[in-house]
Amino acid sequence: MMNLLRRATRGFVPHVVSGEWRPTDDIVWIDLQSPTPEEEAAVEAAYGVDLPTREETARLEPSSRLYQENGATFLTATLLARVDEPHPVATPVTFVLIDNVLITIRYEPLKAFTIFAQRCAHVPVNDGGDAALELLDAIVERSAEVLELQSSLTHETSIAIFNRPPSTAFGPLLTDLSRAQSITSMVRKSLVSLSRLTSFGALAPEFQRDEARRSHLTSIQHDVQALTEHASFTSGHISFLLDAALGLINIEQNSIIKFFSVVAVVFLPPTLIASIYGMNFKIIPELHWAYGYPWALLLMVISGVAPFIWFKRKGWL
Known part of the structure; x- marks a missing residue:
């Protein structure tokens, strides 16, 4: 699926590739969600870049996910998807900045993308550099929301563990803690990849030429660092509660x-x-x-x- 964001229009516009495709100058963001080979080929031909496929992205080492080629900056991060479902997954997302146009390639529905697309329907975006920064802001906000949810769940579980009636089953509590630990670990992994992405992203021409954008990117880096510390603290708290629950089980x-x-x-x-x-x-x-x-x-x-x-x-x- 190909979605386009233009300066003249607010909000995403779905686009169906048919024949030879020529992008217009007002395109700000091209979002490729589970793209077909035809859609990938059309974007590659239009901008003269070689977009990584899903298999190539999965095989890339972390050190090879950030590079510049043919005037384009390629940034790949691991983001958390399907958090509200029973089995969340970590999925790679590639950001490509070229000629002030943002191209994103993803293979899972991401709530941060949906939130940002809804914002674009009310607030116009000037070019790809601004779109990349605003999208990163939405991703960081979503990560913070997920972490806050896990922290609240951990606090509630802590109260349930230490104030529970005698002979209360520990199974549901341990299940909740295990899920919270799994999600928190995946969020921390995502934040680490975002930290590397923002550090390398500062080399992109779209950011180097604009002091305000560099400051915005630095602010995102600080937010990512703070959330990483929060994720580490939450993970440690969950580990303590797991040990405490197992200790109480042994005592009983x-x-x-x-x-x-x-x-x-x-x-x-x-x-x-x-x-x-x-x-x-x-x-x-x-x-x-x-x-x-x-x-x-x-x-x-x-x-x-x-x-x-x-x-x-x-x-x-």
């Missing part, structure tokens, strides 16, 4: 095992006495004793209560 299990161990020890002496007097030997001294039965019961009670009192004095109960 130990308490249960201790309870059954004490019960077993308490009933062991009475069971021994009952076993002795329950043997079917012909000659047992107390067999015909009138007080044999109450005596055996008394012995069983004393032998059961004595260990219980001893455990209580030791503080084991």
Whole structure:
């Protein structure tokens, strides 16, 4: 799918490639979402660049995702997609700046792109350099929103762990923490790639020639750095809560095992006495004793209560 953003119009305009395509001078942004080979070929022919395919982007090393070629600046970052779905994914997104036109190549729906496209319907964008900066702002804002959501979830889970009623199941809490940890880790990975992207992006002519844009890019770098630290803190907090939950599970299990161990020890002496007097030997001294039965019961009670009192004095109960 190819979407175009022009200076004269506000908002994206879908475009269908048919035959030879010639871009107009008012194009600011070309967004290629899961592009067809025909769409990629049309953009490559129009701007004289070689756009990376999905397979090429996946095979690129992190150090090879940022480069300049034929007057174009290629910037590839890993962004988080499908956060609101059960299984979020990290997807590569390529930004190409050439002749003050921004070209983006992505293969997943990204909420930051949708938000920025909606803004463009109300606020016009002058050229590709401004579009790139505003889009990066939207991506950083979306990352901050996701991190804030995970932080809130972590705080709620923390309260649930330490203020929960006894014998509450830990399964749902551990599941929530594991999901929060996974999303936070992917957001941090995305922020690290964004940090490298913004550092290399400063070399693009669209930014070098404009002091205001360089300042804007520096501001984005500071935001990315702050969010990276926030993600690291949240990840550490989640790790602590996971360890705390597992520790509480062990404590509860130990308490249960201790309870059954004490019960077993308490009933062991009475069971021994009952076993002795329950043997079917012909000659047992107390067999015909009138007080044999109450005596055996008394012995069983004393032998059961004595260990219980001893455990209580030791503080084991």
